[in-house]
Amino acid sequence: MTRRILIIDDEEDIRQVAGLSLETVAGWEVLLANSGLQGMERAETEQPDAILLDVMMPAMDGPTTFLQLQKNPNTAKIPVILLTAKVQGSDQRRFAELGVAGILFKPFDPLLLSAQVSQALGWTQIH
Amino acid sequence: MADIRSPHAAPEEVTGKLHDLLATLWERSRQTISERVEVLRAAHRNLRTNPADKNARRAGADAAHKLAGILGTFGLPDGTNLARRVELLLESSAPLRPFDLEGLQQTIDQLQQMIEAKSKDAGKRRA
Numbered sequence: 707m708t709r710r711i712l713i714i715d716d717e718e719d720i721r722q723v724a725g726l727s728l729e730t731v732a733g734w735e736v737l738l739a740n741s742g743l744q745g746m747e748r749a750e751t752e753q754p755d756a757i758l759l760d761v762m763m764p765a766m767d768g769p770t771t772f773l774q775l776q777k778n779p780n781t782a783k784i785p786v787i788l789l790t791a792k793v794q795g796s797d798q799r800r801f802a803e804l805g806v807a808g809i810l811f812k813p814f815d816p817l818l819l820s821a822q823v824s825q826a827l828g829w830t831q832i833h
Numbered sequence: 834m835a836d837i838r839s840p841h842a843a844p845e846e847v848t849g850k851l852h853d854l855l856a857t858l859w860e861r862s863r864q865t866i867s868e869r870v871e872v873l874r875a876a877h878r879n880l881r882t883n884p885a886d887k888n889a890r891r892a893g894a895d896a897a898h899k900l901a902g903i904l905g906t907f908g909l910p911d912g913t914n915l916a917r918r919v920e921l922l923l924e925s926s927a928p929l930r931p932f933d934l935e936g937l938q939q940t941i942d943q944l945q946q947m948i949e950a951k952s953k954d955a956g957k958r959r960a
Contacts, residue, residue, distance in 0.1 A: 716853055717899060717902070717903070718862075718865070719858070719861075719862040719903050720902065720903060720906070721868075722858055722861075722862075723855065723858060723906050723907075726851065726854045726855065726858065729866065730847060730850055730851045730854060731847060731851060753905075762898065791899075791901050791902035793917065811867075811904035812901070812903070812905075812906065813901070813902060813903065813904065813905025813906040813907075813910070813913050814905075814906055815906075816851060816855060816906060817848065817851065828870060
């Protein structure tokens with residue numbers, strides 16, 4: 707079964723690297739969105755298996771986007787992993803308290819990203 | 834069971850393909866990355882004139898945050914560390930001293946050299 711992942715990030719280079727990584731290493735189908743609003747729309751129409759969501763975005767940041775996704779019954783059950791370059795413990799605690807499925811950190815290793823996503827979501831890996 | 838391949842078991846051709854794709858992506862992202870270094874330089878110039886310039890600190894911290902998030906992903910973990918140092922300095926509420934501004938200048942120079950060195954290396958590999 708091919709997984710479908712929605713990447714929401716305002717930075718094009720991050721979207722591209724993460725997308726290449728997940729497609730090439732894991733063979734997953736990748737959907738992209740460049741803002742929280744666009745991500746919410748794509749999540750509702752495309753129903754991805756999981757969402758990789760950037761924390762710092764203009765207009766609507768990652769935590770706000772996550773809360774909006776949770777409010778919508780059509781997207782509330784889609785697991786969300788936050789992607790952040792914030793390394794301070796206070797930020798990490800705040801993100802964890804939101805109830806996301808996981809938190810991954812930038813910079814990520816493109817070879818390992820799919821394994822980190824799988825681990826956060828409890829997805830089985832076939833060797 | 835999910836069809837999720839482990840990156841630890843990624844065959845060499847997958848790893849090689851990913852590296853090739855990342856090299857191409859680096860070429861495309863280089864201009865954006867250089868522009869972010871230029872934002873840091875502009876922030877530094879403004880802060881030398883007015884160390885209390887909050888807009889310059891904010892703009893510099895944002896650019897440093899983005900650099901910290903992407904450089905390690907492209908194989909420059911030291912670049913991420915330098916950018917993170919700049920981000921923390923500019924995000925702190927402490928007034929900037931001449932010593933800090935001198936250090937900031939040196940860190941920006943190091944970042945630029947690191948990015949140029951990687952680009953030259955990528956150019957040699959293509960040739």
